[in-house]
Amino acid sequence: MQKQILLDMLAQNRTTCSFAFDQITARNADFRLNEETASIGFIYRHTGEMMNMFGLFFGLPITVQNTTMGQTDTGQGQDILASQHLLEEGYQMLQTYIETTADEAWQDPIKTPFFGTVSRARLLGHILFHTAHHAGQISLTLSKGQKLT
Numbered sequence: 001m002q003k004q005i006l007l008d009m010l011a012q013n014r015t016t017c018s019f020a021f022d023q024i025t026a027r028n029a030d031f032r033l034n035e036e037t038a039s040i041g042f043i044y045r046h047t048g049e050m051m052n053m054f055g056l057f058f059g060l061p062i063t064v065q066n067t068t069m070g071q072t073d074t075g076q077g078q079d080i081l082a083s084q085h086l087l088e089e090g091y092q093m094l095q096t097y098i099e100t101t102a103d104e105a106w107q108d109p110i111k112t113p114f115f116g117t118v119s120r121a122r123l124l125g126h127i128l129f130h131t132a133h134h135a136g137q138i139s140l141t142l143s144k145g146q147k148l149t
Contacts, residue, residue, distance in 0.1 A: 002103045002106065003098060003099065003101075003103060006098045006106075006121075006124065007098055007099070009124075009128060010091070010094055010095060010098060013128040013131055013132060014091055016132060016135070017131055017132055017135035019135075019139070020135040020136070020138040020139040020142065021044065021084075021087065021135060021138070023138075023139075023142050024040055024041070024044055024080055024083075024084075024142075025080065026078075026080055028040055028142060028145075029041030029044070029077060029078055029080055030078070030147055031141050031142065031145035031146055031147055032145050032146070032147075032148050033141050033144060033145050034148070035148060037141070039073050039077055039141075040138050040141050040142065040145065041075075041076075041077025041078050041079075041080065041083065042068060042073040042075075042076055043077070043134050043138055043141070044077055044080070044083045044084075044087075044134075044138060045068055045076050045077040045079075045082070045083040045086065046068035046069065046077075046134065047083075047087060047130070047131055047134040047135070048064075048083050048084075048085075048086025048087040048089070048090055049064050049065075049066055049067065049068055049069070049086055050069060050127075050130060051086070051087060051090030051091070051093075051094070051127060051130075051131060052064040052086060052089055052090045052093060053069075054123070054126075054127045055090075055093050055094075055097070057110050057111075057112055057123055058097055058110070058120065058123070060093060060097065062093075064086060064089075090131075094124070094127065098124075101120070105120060106119065106120045106121040106124075107119050107120070107121065108120050110123050
């Protein structure tokens with residue numbers, strides 16, 4: 001049952017976040033709330049990159065390179081299809097991980113540089129929260145943002 005609960009949480013995250021992610025286009029990818037904020041495209045790319053890079057903490061092999069974490073938005077998010085692909089890879093990676101991880105392993109400790117040692121379940125929760133957080137930023141920017149010069 002635990003596996004199904006985790007898969008349901010992943011599916012709900014995907015559904016909820018899709019309301020923002022599915023509205024991203026090449027036309028609005030460079031929208032920002034103001035000069036100091038990142039663009040929609042940058043946030044979208046960051047979300048896909050990080051979803052995959054968090055897989056490292058689970059011991060999963062990844063090929064994604066960080067171009068956004070700790071970086072300034074210089075247009076890294078202009079390729080919407082590439083970002084969409086990163087996000088899809090991330091969701092698939094998490095689904096496979098959930099399906100292949102034993103129920104009792106979800107309480108195993110994992111060391112992270114961000115918030116110390118946490119359980120696998122807590123790390124998964126963080127990944128889902130991180131994704132939803134950025135979907136919210138994108139949604140707000142879609143609603144209130146604009147193309148700035």
